[in-house]
Amino acid sequence: MNAPVRATVAFQELIGSVRQHWANQLYPALHERYREIDRGGTPAMTEQAIAQVAETPLYQWFAFIERHYQRMKYSDPRWGLAASFESQPNWVSERLAAAESSPYLELNADLDIPDYYREIDIHQHPGNLIGADYDGLMYRASATSIHPNTRRFEAHERFADTVLAHRRFRSVLNMGCGFGKCTLPIAARLPEARVIGIDLSAPCLRLAAATLADTTLTNTRFAQRDALRSGYADGSFDLVTSTQLLHELPVEDIQRVLRESFRLLEPGGEVMHLDFRPRGRWMEFLLDGHAVRNNEGFMPAFNRVDMHEALREAGFVDIAIEPFAETEGATRPDWPYWRFPWTLFRAVKPL
Ligand SMILES: C[S@@+](CC[C@H](N)C(=O)[O-])C[C@H]1O[C@@H](n2cnc3c(N)ncnc32)[C@H](O)[C@@H]1O
Known part of the structure; x- marks a missing residue:
């Protein structure tokens, strides 16, 4: 493994650990905070409690991590997944080579792709899943850290x-x-x-x-x-x-x-x-x-x-x-x- 790849792996592991921390420490603390405030009364009281929680630094931090660590995972200019796959076109094409001659794959370059699919970078995946050859590989790499308390897939x-x-x-x-x-x-x-x-x-x-x-x-x-x-x-x-x-x-x-x-x-x-x-x-x-x-x-x-x-x-x-x-x-x-x-x-x- 060469040095830039090692740095990418280390960075992606960091993102994975932050996701663990977010799910297993920040979330329980936030939930506890909500339960302390919401005394289980009327729907209006619940709305009030949620509004109060949304103002806390804990929630702001929870929200920041959810947004920005996912963004960095994909799009950090040095160690993000996009930069990493971009810099290894040969590895990508070797990994996908078996698909090129697969009798089990039917592609349709003329398929009408709906607008909603083109217009949104879903999951913050740059260009959604139809931008680059490596989009499938990138989606798979990203998917491994999304559900922290489960085994892979x-x-x-x-x-x-x-x-x-x-x-x-x-x-x-x-x-x-x-x-x-x-x-x-x-x-x-x-x-x-x-x-x-x-x-x-x-x-x-x-x-x-x-x-x-x-x-x-x-x-x-x-x-x-x-x-x-x-x-x-x-x-x-x-x-x-x-x-x-x-x-x-x-x-x-x-x-x-x-x-x-x-x-x-x-x-x-x-x-x-x-x-x-x-x-x-x-x-x-x-x-x-x-x-x-x-x-x-x-x-x-x-x-x-x-x-x-x-x-x-x-x-x-x-x-x-x-x-x-x-x-x-x-x-x-x-x-x-x-x-x-x-x-x-x-x-x-x-x-
Ligand atoms: C969140 S991903 C889930 C992928 C996979 N089913 C899984 O659970 O890992 C949603 C998938 O739906 C696909 N998709 C979205 N709209 C679609 C449509 N109209 N027809 C076929 N696939 C679609 C996306 O390309 C993407 O692969």
């Missing part, structure tokens, strides 16, 4: 376990698959099934295909398609799924994705979308702040969508909206650390 592994425990699906569509973090664990657990991951981001799909090439799986395909209009035939799948896609869509597109999920399912097929759902005003307040600080502009509107009604309107029955533990014990009411309020939205297309 544990939420997605556990989601794949949930899918497997539910039913032995035969034909699975994973919408907004990114670099395959969830597609590949599902494909590994259902080797007899046909599994397709779709996304708008060619760099992410390239990384997904290169990662697939390192496995023995032959049941998986990745395709550059829009989840709002995927182009697959009616009834092509018995499971349509996504992880962390819904909160990234403009609110009117959430309903479109649910309708598209419904169309793509065979009768009796199931939808399982994993995302976030705050329970209670305190968490809603924190996620509203997170949305601003991390450029997740559609998240507040998503948090207020009546998902039960949205799924019903799309035609689904047997609707269940359940807290999801991204690691053992995380949904316990006394879990002390910061966590996203992971939630599984599932439903069935009637026979």
Whole structure:
């Protein structure tokens, strides 16, 4: 490893430790402060308590770290991920080489990319996920420090376990698959099934295909398609799924994705979308702040969508909206650390 790379690794480790400190020390202190002030009275008292907490130096510091350490992780001019990948084009192309000839990858340079996707540097990722060849690699590197109290990609592994425990699906569509973090664990657990991951981001799909090439799986395909209009035939799948896609869509597109999920399912097929759902005003307040600080502009509107009604309107029955533990014990009411309020939205297309 040469010196600039070592310095980058050290810097990124520092960012990871600050994220740990933020989640495991700052957040509990902030929550404690809120609980001291909010005596659990009326909604108006809760609003007052939140407004008071928002003025404290502790909250300002919490918010500063959330925004600026994520920004530095990506965009620090010397040691940020963008600078690091930018300076190693050969390493990037070698890492993605397997994707270039992959029979399991379908790219579409003419795909109409929606405006919302071009205009927002989501998660503060410079240029979103369609700017540079290394965007998939950069997203993967960044994703490793976002959920500090979990093992690497544990939420997605556990989601794949949930899918497997539910039913032995035969034909699975994973919408907004990114670099395959969830597609590949599902494909590994259902080797007899046909599994397709779709996304708008060619760099992410390239990384997904290169990662697939390192496995023995032959049941998986990745395709550059829009989840709002995927182009697959009616009834092509018995499971349509996504992880962390819904909160990234403009609110009117959430309903479109649910309708598209419904169309793509065979009768009796199931939808399982994993995302976030705050329970209670305190968490809603924190996620509203997170949305601003991390450029997740559609998240507040998503948090207020009546998902039960949205799924019903799309035609689904047997609707269940359940807290999801991204690691053992995380949904316990006394879990002390910061966590996203992971939630599984599932439903069935009637026979
Ligand atoms: C937060 S990332 C989640 C990625 C992956 N599912 C995971 O959990 O790691 C959201 C993903 O949705 C993709 N995406 C956003 N809008 C999309 C759309 N209309 N069609 C397909 N993918 C979309 C993004 O490119 C990104 O990869």
